Amino acid sequence: MDARAIREQFPILNQEVNGHPLVYLDSAATSQKPIAVMEALDNYYKQNNSNVHRGVHTLGTRATDQYEGARDKVKQFIHASSTEEVIFTRGTTTSINMIGYGYARHFLQEGDEIVLTQMEHHSNIIPWQQAAKYTGAKLKYIPMEEDGTLSLDAVRSTITEATKIVAIAHVSNVLGTINPVKEIAEIAHQNGAIIVVDGAQGVPHMKVDVQELDCDFYAFSGHKMCGPTGVGVLYGKKALLEKMEPVEFGGEMIDFVDLYDSTWKELPWKFEGGTPIIAGAIGLGAAIDFLQEVGLDNIEKQEQEIVQYAQSKLSEVEGITIYGPVNRGGLITFNIEGVHPHDTATVLDAEGIAVRAGHHCAQPLMKWLDVTATARASFYLYNTTDDVDRLVEGIQRAKEYFGDVF
Template identity: 60%
Template sequence: MTVPFEPFEHLKKDFAILNQIVNDEPLVYLDNAATTQKPEAVLQALETYYHTSNANVHRGVHTLAERATSQYERSREVVRAFIHASETAEVLFTRGTTTSLNWVARSFGEKVIEPGHEILISYMEHHSNIIPWQQLAKKKNAKLIYIELTEDGQLDLEDVKNKITDKTKIVSLTHVSNVLGVVNPIKQISDWIHEQNGYLVVDGAQAVPHMPVDVQALDADFYAFSGHKMLGPTGIGVLYGKRALLEQMEPIEFGGEMIDFVEEQDSTWKELPWKFEAGTPNIAGGIGLAAAIHYLNNIGMENIVQHEREIVEYIMPKLEAIEGVTLFGPKDVAHRTGVISFNIDGIHPHDVATAMDMEGVAVRAGHHCAQPLMTYLNQPATARASFYLYNTKADADKFVEAIIATKEFFLNGLN
């Protein structure tokens, strides 16, 4: 049972970077879907590792090597427990979600996809969950099929059900859209694809930081996410895979660490999970990710869900009341996270983001690595604000004020 946690407004003290002035205004950081800030506990974990335990892992018998190995592998167990994997052998450390999805497509996909098979994705996918499947489909003479969206940006479940057939070998979907903020019904889709003896791959980059995730309850065959979007360091990510599937896969990278025996003409691989982790891993990154998970656990993921929901419920009516502002994604906060994409009539999103930065508000503008979605929405780009656990209703108010100020400047400022 999650312990009630109330003082979210006090969390900013844990994030020194947020206590600064940008363009003569207090910083309001709303680019969390791109990357989150790191609390002092994570920075301290990194510093402590480098000050006291810096050594290569798995290779040495001296004290520092054993200490580093112990900390690194304990981090794997922390991740396992956080996502409810059945064992640490199913938790592979990668560079991030992009690497994780590429591993699945290039190793598992290469193994199971044959000519005539179908790979099903949606129009809301990040490029990292599109391009690997495009390349695989081309190489294997398979067909890449897109799921349609409803008017408010959710998956059209009737379309999903109709398009999953006995030809569908892989469905790969985002758990939460990085543009629309929509939360997809992964378990329902998992049931449908497994009825057809296919496999489900999930991009969890925007889900794991914001809500409880149980990979076994979702019955995902593979699940990928990144540390830097959940308070952890950059350059560390996770690929979860069911043991039976990982054992069928061949490694993508070869070299030190992942081998068992190397002979002149042949080699054998280590057991899971190490057969996939060639070379010196991101040891500090793994330790920092574990520290980030401890921080999130202390708050409680259900509390984070509730906090973001309260902010979105608070801000949506204010945004809807501003004439000329178009919002993308579902209006029902039960179906979305704290990602809010928007446009202001007559103002390019890049100009919006630049003007808002002058107000101290950091938002993102562009296609958000989702060009097929922009085409689908008939938009060249959008501006995007993304809220996280350290954002407050005061930040939301500042965001609304910055939109109004931006609109006034561009539409009336030259008069």
Template identity: 75%
Template structure:
């Protein structure tokens, strides 16, 4: 993979921040956007801005073709078996809430179990908390190993015949743990439970084959994979989606409306009420084209090499603690002794280096780690070893600065 050529496709990377060339190490929060995505969305607004599915005029037809064409690109990207299994949402959060609100309320009862893990992002935790409270179901947690991984024997002990839903992230946004979601899905299905995977941190970085994983639902967001904010995807097995009721009602998702009752459109449109996120879907389609042109295997190999280099170099920083397993996805969460992560991030920002600091929407995991917050550097296809070197130098200066202060 020609990283220089990749970087040239991202206009935002070619700037200085606080007098230093930008080093962007916060792609787990949101990725940067290549010019091809920016131009494709601009093309829609400049050339054929129109609503979809409703008009028969030329602009409406082209907008509909591009919007539904993006759905087909998503279908191929995750290897869904049907276009009816690809629902456009506002993002991963909305996708998970849709499953909890529609499938969950219809199928979970008092005494049932919902199984998740302590590492979940709040978006894959709070909806299940609320469902458990509303239904009287029990919320159970798979235990974590000391390095933040999941042991399948523990999974087998946690999931029972009372379990109705298992929900887990594919890749941890804090630890970088790559969870064995295929094997967990198999265990869930042995107990006739359904499996939802939060793929927000996986879909941008590795090939995802939902049929091979045999998950029942898979959720991810465009903005973490070179696409725009405000749009994501809910994949669901057709039979499950067909039996589920929509959670938003109004225009676009209806078939016939009478004074006292209504019927819904077929999949996938019954879950896409109102004017959809047209430019966002088109931008997501362009992002998928961009990633496919480079190759997900090449991206994964680049990130694996970069992460190994970062782990090696960060270990040269005295007093730095890294959280999570040795084998991980492309992010490293850490703390400097006696330095609050917000202070670390502030000093790094002064050097033009963007990292994340805080609880990363994973407060139960912070408690499990026995910290209030951490700093996180996350990598993507446009990052280089030079970016890692800048990070390490910045951390050493941070340590020196606070050593002088105190």
């Protein structure tokens, strides 16, 4: 895989920021978009713009075919058993909230357990807090190992017969921890629980087979996988989606409406009330085509080479603390001794290097790490080891600058 050639498909990367060539290391927050995705959106709006599932005219038929074609691409991409199991949403947050409202609030009761981890993104904590408050269920957390991983022994000792939902990130957005989802799913199912997987940092970077993982729900966002913002996916096993209640009501999700009662349309449209995210879904379909053309195996291999190179180079820098396990997804979270991560990010930005700084929507994890914030460099298919070298040079400059200040 030639990352330098791939970069040419991302026009935004061919610019200078603050007088320096842009080094974009914030793909865990949002990835950049290739020409193919932008052209797909442009084509839809210029040639086929129409609402779907409604009109019988030509534009409506084209738009519907593209929209439902994108659903089929998602189905194949994550190896769902049917397009009925693929729900288009606004993103991972919306998908998890849909489960919290449409499933958890209807099937949990007082004394039931919801099991999480402290590495979860706020989007995979707050909906379960709210569900617990509403139903009287109890939250429990699987204890983490010192390096930020999970042991299966800890999983087994935390999940009990009272556990009804296990919600876990496939890949931590802070530590890069790749969790053993398949094994955790097996333990959950042995105890009669379902498992909800936050796949926001998983699907863009590795092959995902939801049937092999045997997860009950899997949520992810388009904008982190070269697709547009404002579109994502909720995968759910058909039997669970049929039991689950819709959370948005209105046009297009109905079967029949009377003055005093209504019935719902079949899956997947039961959960897609109103005008759906047509352009976003089409753009996501184009992103899937692009990623499959490059190859997920190639992307994962490239990222692993870069992240291992980054760990090696950063570990040589005095005063750097790296958080998370050695074996990780394509990101490095770190702090420079004596320098606030916001200051680190500001100095790096002056050098044209974009990283994330803050609590990364993971305040419980920050508390576990005993820090208020961290800096994070996250990599994707368009990054190279040259970008890592620029990062290391920028960190050295930050150290020198704040060493002089203090």
